[in-house]
Amino acid sequence: MDRKELIKKYIDFFKSKNHKEIKNSSLVPENDPTVLFTTAGMHPLVPFLSGVSHPEGKRLVNVQRCIRTGDIEEVGDTTHHTMFEMLGNWSLGDYFKKEAIEYSFEFLTSVLNISKERLAITVFGGDENAPVDEEAVEIWKSLGIPVERIELLGKEDNWWGPAGNTGPCGPDTEMFYWKLNNKEAPKEFDPNNENWVEIWNDVLMQYDKDEKGNYNEAKQKNIDTGMGVERTVAILNGLEDNYIASMWKPIIEKIEKISNKKYSKNEDIKKSMRIIADHLKASVFMIHDGVVPGNSEQGYVLRRLIRRSIRFGKTIGIEENFTTKIADEVYKIYDDYNLNSNKISTELAKEEENFSKTLEQGLKSFEKLSIDKKKISGKDAFLLYQSYGFPIEMTRELANEKGIEINEGEFEKEEASHQELSRTASAGKFKSGLADSSIETTKLHTATHMLNQALSEVLGKEVSQKGSNITPERLRFDFNFDRKMTTEEIKAVEDLVNKKIKENLEMTIEEMSIEDAKASGAKGVFDSKYEELVKVYTLGNYSKEICGGPHIKNTSELGRFKITKEESSSAGIRRIKAVLE
Secondary structure (H helix, E strand, O other): OOHHHHHHHHHHHHHOOOOEEOOOOOOOOOOOOOEOOOOOOOHHHHHHHHOOOOOOOOEEEEEEEEEOOOOHHHOOOOOOOOEEEEEEEEEEOOOOHHHHHHHHHHHHHHHOOOOHHHEEEEEEOOOOOOOOOHHHHHHHHHOOOOHHHEEEEOHHHHEEOOOOOOEEEEEEEEEEEEOOOOOOOOOOOOOOOOOEEEEEEEEEEEEEEOOOOOEEEEEEEEEEEEEEHHHHHHHHOOOOOHHHOOOOHHHHHHHHHHHOOOOOOOHHHHHHHHHHHHHHHHHHHHHHOOOOOOOOHHHHHHHHHHHHHHHHHHHOOOOOOOHHHHHHHHHHHOHHHOOOHHHHHHHHHHHHHHHHHHHHHHHHHHHHHHOOOOEEOHHHHHHHHHHHOOOHHHHHHHHHHOOOEEOHHHHHHHHHOOOOOOHHHHHOEOOOOHHHOOHHHHHHHHHHHHHHHHHHHHHOOOOOEEEEEEOOOOEEEEEEOOOOOOHHHHHHHHHHHHHHHHOOOEEEEEEEEHHHHHHOOOEOOOOOOOOOEEEEEEEOOOEEEEOOOOOOOEHHHOOOEEEEEEEEEEOOEEEEEEEEO
């Protein structure tokens, strides 16, 4: 079974259960500043978990492209991937545990024809916040899963959420598959036995965590499930190594041809080829969704992936520029995405050309800096970054290979005096932010709408939002503008926002087509990121934006708006930081 067949079977099955298929959203979240990339199928659905109605209804299904960058250094083994596809089905306050578990069991056994003798289950084992999920245990037993194959585990294994400090959360139940075809599954399930491989996860959002840390029964109970396409295809085809499955094999074969090395030769060669394949596939999808290599946020992650793949290409003897050749194979495998090959190949070629000019010199410089040393200074690490384009993670990786430490504290001081390099970018997420749905964050999120409108009135209609990050303490807002704002302009923006706050403007919500939203003057990026129906949030006759919430009901709740800083973010992009007093 290949990826397209699995995806079709999954979507068709849940459509037969009255689920509506929703779009495969961009890897760059449209209305969530708390993460750099879409990390799971449920990510675009966060606002709908707390009661906001989804335009397509309460039963949803899709396949979602995802990026996870927290463990880039782990890539190189048989299972880790930076970019992957996630199958998911959701119930937003509709069906709950019984139906969710029964649907999962039916799909695995009746559609994928997996024998229940090869299945095992984990269930939340209870703690001081919530009891053992006996209901899930009984449902699995009713489906013929023996109690010996059901393991009770703690929060670290079988609990999801909340996304921030507060909000929807609950136990999950995970399904495991016995992967050895030539050996019968043991009667008793041992989750520590690596031959049991997780194939699916059902999150049962039964609770709502409040600001005092209490776990209360949720008014709206939700189901969120996740099945990784790459892992599942490998499992169903009896493969121990994901990278020889159909969505990877042509890429590996192209790397073999370019390097004149065999994938099966030795583990070091395998690791390098997996890293190249993984990183360039992820890069293709990032560029397709509008990211370009840069020195901050998503662009920094992309640059790091491309440059890491180029370095590992060098370790297996690739001397020529090769990134676009690998991308060609990705375009073929994922032809159902209509990837923008011209744009992607242009960006890859440009980044490879730039880095290839300095890579050799940088590696030689590293060798000189590290001779007979146990530690590399932060100044030297920054020199490698500034002069040769070595991301700090690459220098760290090179140092680790030699058993050398880096003075990273000193590096950060050097870096801070030159340009912003978000260390949270390398982890793929910001701390805190909108997803915690606290009242402070909600207020600042609403104030961001007002700031966006004020900037366009004071500086010109061509000014538009280019990014934001909102924590309970402050908002950060990026916008296109080619110069530093004057003191008078900053005060004018601040005064305009406070004037509108004092007018006690009501927030209203309308659901309409994307065409109607555009015609109404709502701010937004009008492309395929949106559903056919969108939510438009309007503050009086002042601000109107497409958004996913949450928002306050009246501007009287906001207090006084104060801009604390205006600075450059990158070329042509300015950044404002502001608070509510």
